[in-house]
Amino acid sequence: MAAFIPGLVHTPVTPFTQDYAVDFGRYAELVEFHIQHGAEALALPMHVAESVSLSDGERQELLELALKTAKGRVPVIAHVSDSGTGIAADRARAAERAGAAAVVATTPYYWTPPPNMILEHFVEIGSAVRVPFVVLYAPQAMHGTKISTDMVLKLMDRVPNFAGVVDASLDWQSMINIVSNAQRKNPVFQLLSGSDYMISAGVIGATSVLSALSGIAPRLVHKLYDLCKAERYAEARLAQEALAALWQSVKQGGVGGVKAAMSAMGRDCGGVRPPLDQLTQPAIEKLKADIASLPALAGEPRGW
């Protein structure tokens, strides 16, 4: 298998109407915005797109709409995670049939299975498709469930289309350990950064990034990505610090923070679905003020 290097991957949020229905019209507009503003690939619906709050049918419909809007201009990676192994594997099959270029999945929701069963979970999902399969490692979001290097090496043996790990742990020890051992076994294995903290991931060896801030500050994200890709890390530090400042402002509100920031940039995608809290008006005002005070965002596009 060739190395899977999707490059700069944008992760669009899921727009909702006031009664919490998926706003498909707005979604098509959003996907187009991402493609026009630097996305080399799309991954959806990720956690920032409230994947866990979407029905199976909605997820499939969002994927199909994204594919139809993209018209092959950029590949679309489908996020298929679920609690049940069989459910996630079925979703992976459906995604491949619809035209997804790759499939991504994280550890099971809610359950804390032993390592051998987590391995089986990934084996079944990865084996359900022929397109590249990547594993999302997000221990902070998944009550600490670990993915060990040993598990990665075993998965490489068992799933030929297993292409790499998307790291959202931000943990240097884990990233270095996984990528160095996996590439010794097979140099096509890829580390992908699952956050906008691109410098450390890049210097460790990550070749692609899934960017949650790409809907808010696509130019800054692109600049940081380009500098990291050229391994010009010293020059990248300013952009990295600016994106870190942006992330600290939005992260308190979680997905609500990301959506409020998008709204502040003139790209309203509605609120968040329950059980997530809507951002309060004072929190929205504070976020707007924070964004206005970040000079690095001055060059970002406003509106669609």
Add this chain to the structure above:
Amino acid sequence: MALVLKGVMQSTVTPLKEDFSPDLETFEKLVEFHVRTGATAIAWPHHKAESLNLTIKERKKFAEVAVKVTAGRVPVSIHVSALAVEDTMVLARHAEKIGADAILAITPYFWNPSPEALYDYFVRVGTSVDLPLIAYNSPSYLEGVEITGDLTRRLIERLPNFVAMKEASFDSEKFLEISRVALAMRPTFSMIAGVEFLLPSVPLGGAGSYSSAGAICPNLCTELYESCIAGNWPRARELQYKLAQLWDLFRDQYPSSLKGGMVIMGRPVGPTRPPLPTATRERQDYIHEQLGALGILDSEPHGW
């Protein structure tokens, strides 16, 4: 002379005799070895020096030897953290009296102090002496008690002698939250990574690191730092991957395996005090084999 903390600083282990009593003669040889093989500073007693298994009296004695043997060739910092804060204060004053160049203090053990209590603690330690203070952040070992960017800002405002951070979260976001605050407010501030995680930290503004494996492979440590400073990222990656393999070897019951490895390198430093185990003969044989496979036996100094 202004204190400069950069490069790979060596935190020495604590040599013990077979009956677990202090072996000060070997300690003298060890400090001399580190200074001679490129240590940019001597730091004692970090956790790898079994700090918490030594009496306060023993800690004072070793500290005196470290300062005496180093004799001003490189800075010496003394780690003053103890279970009881009262003991920490005693050790800090002692470090100042014997002519150490700086003190290092971690967030207090066991109690999970509040952010306000952490602030008070560092202010109390930092104002008790005229020495430069290095704070030590290690959230993964201390139940999430951590030094945030905000605490860093408050401490820099309050303490003119707060000059550096040993940042051992090994986490892109946590490191950057501290470094971007500290370096903006105090450009001479030294961000020092734990272990030898130079590759992911130097591009974020890191000045250097402490070292886990420096008593085994000082040449490798020095070359990694120089590669990072020169921006030779492919070479730096290769060396960091190799050091990660060594870290995997030594982190098990740290520092037992490290002391075991020092036997192989012709620099025996005796057993490890309970409750930590001492590396068995079988473990030493395994380490021997691994050091051979990594080429360390050929590329690094043997004996004192």
